[in-house]
Amino acid sequence: MSHLAPEQKSGLPDIALLNGMVNEVLLLARQQGATASEASISYGDGLSVSVRMGEVETLEFNRDRGMSVTVYFGQSKGSASTSDWSKAALEESVRAACTIARHTSEDEYAGLADVDLLARDIPDLDLYHPWGIPAEQAIVLARNCELAARDEDTRISNSDGATVSSYQGLSAYGNSNDFIGGYAGSRHSISCAVIAGEGDEMQRDYWYDVSRNSAQLQSAEVIGRMAAQRTVRRLNSRRLGTRTASVLYVPELARGLLGHFSSAIRGSRLYRKSSFLLDKLDQRVFPEHVNIYERPHIPQALASAPFDNEGVQTKDKDIVSDGILRSYILGSYAARKLGMQTTGNAGGLHNMCIEPGQYGFDDLVRNMGTGLVVTELMGQGVNYVTGDYSRGAAGFWIEGGEIQYPVEEITIAGKLGEMFMNMQKPGNDVDARGSIRCGSILVEGMTVAGE
Amino acid sequence: MSDNLELARQHLLEPTGLVDDDLNKVLDQVMGHAVDNADLYFQLSRNESWVLEDGIVKEGSHNIDQGVGVRAISGEKTGFAYSDEIVMPALLEASRAARAIARDGRQQSLQAWKQHAPPVLYPVDDPLSSIEEKAKIELLRQVDAEARRQDTRVKQVIVSLSGTHDIILVANSDGTLAGDIRPLVRMSVSVLVEHKGKREQGVSGGGARLDYRYFQTDERALDYAREAVRQALVNLDAVDAPAGSMTVVLGPGWPGVLLHEAIGHGLEGDFNRKGTSAFSGRIGEQVATTKCTVVDDATIAQRRGSLTVDDEGTPAQNTVLIENGILTGYMQDKMNARLMNQASTGNGRRESFAHIPMPRMTNTYMLPGEDDPEEIIASVDKGLYAVNFGGGQVDITSGKFVFSASEAYLIEHGKLTRSVKGATLIGNGPDVLTRVSMVGNDLELDSGVGVCGKDGQSVPVGVGQPTLRVDGLTVGGTNV
Numbered sequence: 001m002s003h004l005a006p007e008q009k010s011g012l013p014d015i016a017l018l019n020g021m022v023n024e025v026l027l028l029a030r031q032q033g034a035t036a037s038e039a040s041i042s043y044g045d046g047l048s049v050s051v052r053m054g055e056v057e058t059l060e061f062n063r064d065r066g067m068s069v070t071v072y073f074g075q076s077k078g079s080a081s082t083s084d085w086s087k088a089a090l091e092e093s094v095r096a097a098c099t100i101a102r103h104t105s106e107d108e109y110a111g112l113a114d115v116d117l118l119a120r121d122i123p124d125l126d127l128y129h130p131w132g133i134p135a136e137q138a139i140v141l142a143r144n145c146e147l148a149a150r151d152e153d154t155r156i157s158n159s160d161g162a163t164v165s166s167y168q169g170l171s172a173y174g175n176s177n178d179f180i181g182g183y184a185g186s187r188h189s190i191s192c193a194v195i196a197g198e199g200d201e202m203q204r205d206y207w208y209d210v211s212r213n214s215a216q217l218q219s220a221e222v223i224g225r226m227a228a229q230r231t232v233r234r235l236n237s238r239r240l241g242t243r244t245a246s247v248l249y250v251p252e253l254a255r256g257l258l259g260h261f262s263s264a265i266r267g268s269r270l271y272r273k274s275s276f277l278l279d280k281l282d283q284r285v286f287p288e289h290v291n292i293y294e295r296p297h298i299p300q301a302l303a304s305a306p307f308d309n310e311g312v313q314t315k316d317k318d319i320v321s322d323g324i325l326r327s328y329i330l331g332s333y334a335a336r337k338l339g340m341q342t343t344g345n346a347g348g349l350h351n352m353c354i355e356p357g358q359y360g361f362d363d364l365v366r367n368m369g370t371g372l373v374v375t376e377l378m379g380q381g382v383n384y385v386t387g388d389y390s391r392g393a394a395g396f397w398i399e400g401g402e403i404q405y406p407v408e409e410i411t412i413a414g415k416l417g418e419m420f421m422n423m424q425k426p427g428n429d430v431d432a433r434g435s436i437r438c439g440s441i442l443v444e445g446m447t448v449a450g451e
Numbered sequence: 452m453s454d455n456l457e458l459a460r461q462h463l464l465e466p467t468g469l470v471d472d473d474l475n476k477v478l479d480q481v482m483g484h485a486v487d488n489a490d491l492y493f494q495l496s497r498n499e500s501w502v503l504e505d506g507i508v509k510e511g512s513h514n515i516d517q518g519v520g521v522r523a524i525s526g527e528k529t530g531f532a533y534s535d536e537i538v539m540p541a542l543l544e545a546s547r548a549a550r551a552i553a554r555d556g557r558q559q560s561l562q563a564w565k566q567h568a569p570p571v572l573y574p575v576d577d578p579l580s581s582i583e584e585k586a587k588i589e590l591l592r593q594v595d596a597e598a599r600r601q602d603t604r605v606k607q608v609i610v611s612l613s614g615t616h617d618i619i620l621v622a623n624s625d626g627t628l629a630g631d632i633r634p635l636v637r638m639s640v641s642v643l644v645e646h647k648g649k650r651e652q653g654v655s656g657g658g659a660r661l662d663y664r665y666f667q668t669d670e671r672a673l674d675y676a677r678e679a680v681r682q683a684l685v686n687l688d689a690v691d692a693p694a695g696s697m698t699v700v701l702g703p704g705w706p707g708v709l710l711h712e713a714i715g716h717g718l719e720g721d722f723n724r725k726g727t728s729a730f731s732g733r734i735g736e737q738v739a740t741t742k743c744t745v746v747d748d749a750t751i752a753q754r755r756g757s758l759t760v761d762d763e764g765t766p767a768q769n770t771v772l773i774e775n776g777i778l779t780g781y782m783q784d785k786m787n788a789r790l791m792n793q794a795s796t797g798n799g800r801r802e803s804f805a806h807i808p809m810p811r812m813t814n815t816y817m818l819p820g821e822d823d824p825e826e827i828i829a830s831v832d833k834g835l836y837a838v839n840f841g842g843g844q845v846d847i848t849s850g851k852f853v854f855s856a857s858e859a860y861l862i863e864h865g866k867l868t869r870s871v872k873g874a875t876l877i878g879n880g881p882d883v884l885t886r887v888s889m890v891g892n893d894l895e896l897d898s899g900v901g902v903c904g905k906d907g908q909s910v911p912v913g914v915g916q917p918t919l920r921v922d923g924l925t926v927g928g929t930n931v
Contacts, residue, residue: 052527052725058807061532061548079512083535089515096513100499103584105507135551158726195727195848200881202729204848237849242695242931272504272607273650274643378844379853381875381927385643385652390692390875390927392844392853409851411875411927413694447929449694 012130013043015182018172021085025069026176028094034071034101036112036176038310041085042066044169049135051142052161059135062167071097075106109336112310117342118179119307119314126299128184129213131166138164141190141220148224149194153232160193160204162224166214179311187302188214192227196235203234205376210433212300230375233396237408240397240450246371247412247446248364248398251431253377254441258292260416261285262349262436264384265325267334276387276417277325285325285417289357289425292320296350303435309347317343319352354438357425361440364427366401372448373398374412387416393448410450419443455759456566458575459620459630463493463517467537471564474622477539478561481523481546482624484553488785489546490623492520492762493537494804499579500613503591520804521545524786525553533805562626569766572752572759573660575632578614581662587612590663590672598642598676604687605680606650607643612636614663621764623785629764635659635755635911637900638666640675644683653683654857657898659753675898682839682858685870692859692874692928698831699876699924700862702838703824704895707914710745711815711903712843712852713880714738718772718780719798719810719905720787722847729850729881730778738778739884742820745773747782749797749813755899756814756913763799763808770796772815773884784810802908812903816915820890824918827889829865835926836860836867837876850880875927883921891918 018041029037045063049056067090068081078100080093133141146162165188172182191208207226209218218226249257261277269275277285286292296314298304305314310332318326330338331346344350365373378392390413396403427439464470474491481489495517502510518535519542530552534541582590591610598608617633637658644651655678659665666672701709714730722728730738739745749758749767758767763785771779783791784799787810800811828836836859843854855875860867896915903912 055526056528056552058529058531059552060530060807061545062805063534064805065535077510079510080514081512082515084515084517093513093515099584100511100513103588104509104511107505107507107509110509160725160727200729202727202848204727204846234849244931272609272643273645274607274652376846378846378851378877379855379875380842381853381855381873383652383873385650386872388872390855390873390929392851392875392877392927394846394849394851408849409877409879409925411694411853411877411925413692413874413927413929415929447694447927447931449696449925449927451696451925 011045012168012170012184015170015172018043018170018182019180022172022174022180025067025090025094026174028091029069029071030176032094032098033073034098035074036072037069038112038175039067039069040171040173042169042171044167046165046167047135047138048163048165049138049142050161050163051139051146052159054143054147056139057161067093069094069097071101072111073101075108075110076101076104077107077110078104109333112175112177113312113332113342115177117313118177118311119181122181122183122306123297125297125304125306127212127304128168129186130168131188131214133166145190145192145220145224148221149192149228152225152228155196155232155235156194156228157198158195160195162192164190173309173311175311181307181311183306186212188217190217190220190223192224194227194231196231201235203231205230205234210302212302234406237394237406240407240410240448242449244445245448246368246442246444248368248371248373249441250373250375251429251439253374254426254438255431255434255436256377257441258352258354258436258438260382261420262329262352265328267328267330267338269384270328271334271337274385276384280325281328283325284323286320286323286420286423288323290320290323290423291355292352293318294350294352298351301351303349303351305350308344312342312344312346314344314350349435352436354426356428356430356439359427361427361429364440364442365398368398368442369401370399389414389416389419410448413447413449419446455571455575455632456628456630458632459618462495462618463537463620469539473539475561477542477546478622478624480543481521481550482559482561484550486523486525486550486553487559488524488624490522490621490763492804493620494518494618496615496617496803497579498613498615500611501587501591503595503610506595508588508591516803518804521549522807523549523552527790528552529807531807559624561624564628565626566628567766569759572750572757572767573634576662577616578634578636578662579616581664587663590666594640594672594676597673598640598680601677601680602644602684604644604646605642606645609641611639619762621762623764627764629760631759633660634662636661636663636665638672638675640679642679642683644687646687649687651683651686653679653681653686655679655682656900658755659899660755660757661753685858689870689872691930692871693835693926693930694928696923696925698834699921699926700828700831700834700836701919701921703891703893703918704915705897706837706840707816707897707916708840708843708854710817710916711812711914712845712854713878713883714745714772715812715815716845716847717850717880718782720781720783720791721810723781724787724791728847733778736778737776738881739773739776740887741776742890743773743776743884743887744818746771746818747798747812747815751814754814754896754913755901755911758813761797761799762801763795765795765797765799768797782810782812784808800910802910806908809906811905811910812912814896814913816894816896817917819892819894819917822889822891824891824893827891827918827920828862828867830889830920831862832864834862836862845880851877852880853877871928877925877927883924886922887919888922889920893917
């Protein structure tokens with residue numbers, strides 16, 4: 001297991017210091033004539049080491065500080081931020097924000113979150129597990145990870161190295177409605193990327209794990225071996241002829257597909273009428289077997305949070321029930337523009353999950369019979385206004401329910417609205433390494449373009 | 452010289468009482484270990500942005516970032532630390548952390564300061580204060596009004612204006628001492644049009660290493676508004692894009708994102724030193740038709756991707772990457788150049804003091820050829836004409852790259868017929884330029900909007916090209 005060092009005391013400042021600075025900034029704003037204000041202060045430090053071909057490549061020490069403030073003069077608003085915590089810099093930033101607010105127009109929807117929605121209790125979500133790993137031990141771990149990859153298969157010819165990184169941070173948010181709250185968090189990761197083949201026939205792939213708690217990370221050796229296996233299986237990739245096919249997204253790419261969904265129901269896209277899911281609340285957007293929900297309080301989860309970026313209490317909620325869209329993803333501003341209430345999503349999603357089905361990845365491949373498994377997507381290629389979707393892809397061609405050969409230099413295309421309706425029940429191979437948790441997803445009837 | 456160095460000293464060192472001798476002391480401490488090379492990078496960056504939406508300027512923000520990065524290099528190892536306080540104790544602490552990469556041992560000597568005076572490519576004045584706040588807001592309103600005046604189908608207009616004033620000073624143990632004052636302004640216009648329940652968007656914009664008056668000149672800002680509306684209306688009528696391999700004609704200017712993805716990244720020194728690029732070891736080989744000559748040129752005055760000196764203090768250069776189809780050179784920073792026994796090409800760039808430098812592009816473009824653009828389109832019996840793109844991406848190792856068309860037309864019997872919806876184009880970097888059969892005489896550079904991302908670091912870049920005919924690219928539409 002990867003737990004090499006006893007957890008050490010971290011050098012994070014006391015949360016009281018950050019809370020004090022937030023209050024100081026709010027006071028400065030009031031003194032400068034702001035009728036309302038909000039501020040956040042953050043501190044983080046960490047370590048990142050990478051090893052390539054057995055040798056240390058980089059050793060990087062990070063320490064980041066930040067302060068951001070938004071002031072309101074009636075319904076006019078201005079913002080400023082700085083990395084400098086000196087009293088003079090805080091004053092200058094507040095002054096800059098106030099200057100801006102004197103020039104921006106009144107916006108009847110602007111303002112702090114409604115007072116009665118602010119978090120009253122701030123539950124401990126177990127988000128802070130400092131690793132305290134010394135640089136020397138992180139190097140050993142990265143070296144072992146890369147070595148496992150390079151030893152896994154004789155076709156591994158080169159390496160982009162292995163990286164071990166550890167981060168811990170603290171942030172506090174407060175506003176002039178007497179809200180103040182802060183908490184600490186940590187995030188650690190191990191990753192590895194290697195190359196197989198030579199000359200015109202080179203392929204690269206990678207694997208990684210990330211967790212708030214280093215004891216929960218996959219071992220460095222497992223990550224290295226996974227990276228190697230994923231790379232060599234891409235050798236001798238072919239192209240495909242242009243056709244219509246079913247496409248099975250592996251979990252780490254299915255997350256992106258659900259990301260397109262969450263982005264399309266975000267408040268800013270809706271009030272700007274820039275979404276193909278406009279006016280779809282309480283309507284069918286997925287087949288009946290699809291359920292999507294948010295769980296912001298999962299202990300140790302990467303996207304858990306007791307309150308959002310406006311201090312609004314986060315809550316469990318259903319987003320899609322039996323295929324019907326039940327909730328948008330809103331902060332206060334977009335909610336007011338839409339005549340609705342914030343969903344506690346200022347700043348983003350807090351563990352959006354799609355209900356897993358009963359089948360694992362191999363079953364899904366078998367059940368698909370013929371089609372494409374995508375393991376890599378390239379480019380942006382998503383038009384949220386129309387839902388048009390077209391992306392570069394690589395993966396495996398499936399026939400008879402089994403992998404036939406790797407494929408590359410192809411595109412997959414469709415319309416997101418139709419793709420969502422053509423989605424099968426997701427796999428149970430859930431990937432929890434992000435703010436969206438999901439298993440593999442099969443979409444029928446997509447266009448594959450190639451030779 | 453240079454004024455730039457003196458100005459950088461005034462902004463970065465003098466406020467905390469640091470002098471050149473202190474830089475010596477810090478570098479000396481780093482070099483106490485078996486370090487080949489070390490540098491200090493001081494930065495003070497101020498930026499602001501203003502956003503108009505629903506006809507009113509509802510948001511503005513102001514940001515100040517400053518700090519110093521300390522880097523120590525020993526062979527292929529890099530140690531790096533930074534501080535957001537520019538004071539001696541923080542500098543010494545960061546330097547102790549950075550040198551941990553190397554063992555105690557032989558000490559390299561510091562070189563005496565060498566100060567270059569490369570031609571200055573952009574003005575030093577702060578663009579943020581180039582016009583009054585009221586004038587910034589008035590400019591945004593004019594753009595909004597111009598967009599809405601184009602067509603009654605325009606339903607939403609978002610206009611943003613941003614400016615950056617970036618002051619850097621770099622001191623290297625090899626004796627380099629350089630400063631640069633970098634202005635950068637950017638405007639973006641996004642419109643939504645609606646007709647009979649159908650909606651589409653159009654995006655336009657531009658920028659330069661100048662101040663805000665750039666947008667007030669020659670109706671430039673108003674042109675962005677007209678262009679965004681034009682694109683949106685074209686897309687309103689677009690039919691499904693074709694799917695499959697076909698002849699593609701790429702328009703001039705921003706479609707040069709092809710070169711950035713297909714060629715540029717694969718020719719960055721770090722990937723080639725490590726042998727992980729599809730172009731590794733291919734210098735001297737034919738990688739394009741003889742009509743193709745591609746350069747990376749940081750020396751064009753006022754361009755978004757230009758640099759008087761790079762982030763390692765190396766003066767800007769114009770580097771030939773492909774000459775008449777033959778691969779001639781890589782883009783290098785100091786470390787990768789040294790490890791490959793080459794010279795830096797002035798491509799060492801970093802997002803900020805808190806990031807490690809690496810080889811990056813500046814303005815990458817193809818030189819003009821001799822073909823008439825209209826004849827290029829007329830030469831195609833059946834294919835796609837793509838003139839506007841979103842972003843792109845490349846897999847350096849396999850060479851596969853994509854770029855996403857946002858405005859394209861079918862070519863049928865030598866004529867443009869229908870406009871088609873956006874689609875991703877995919878190809879193979881080492882192969883794609885061997886399919887370029889015609890090169891237009893109409894070289895254009897993009898309008899100054901490019902942002903390149905690599906290893907999590909973003910830097911401003913430029914691209915450009917003349918009209919090109921590519922015989923065989925895969926178009927990722929839905930129409931089989």
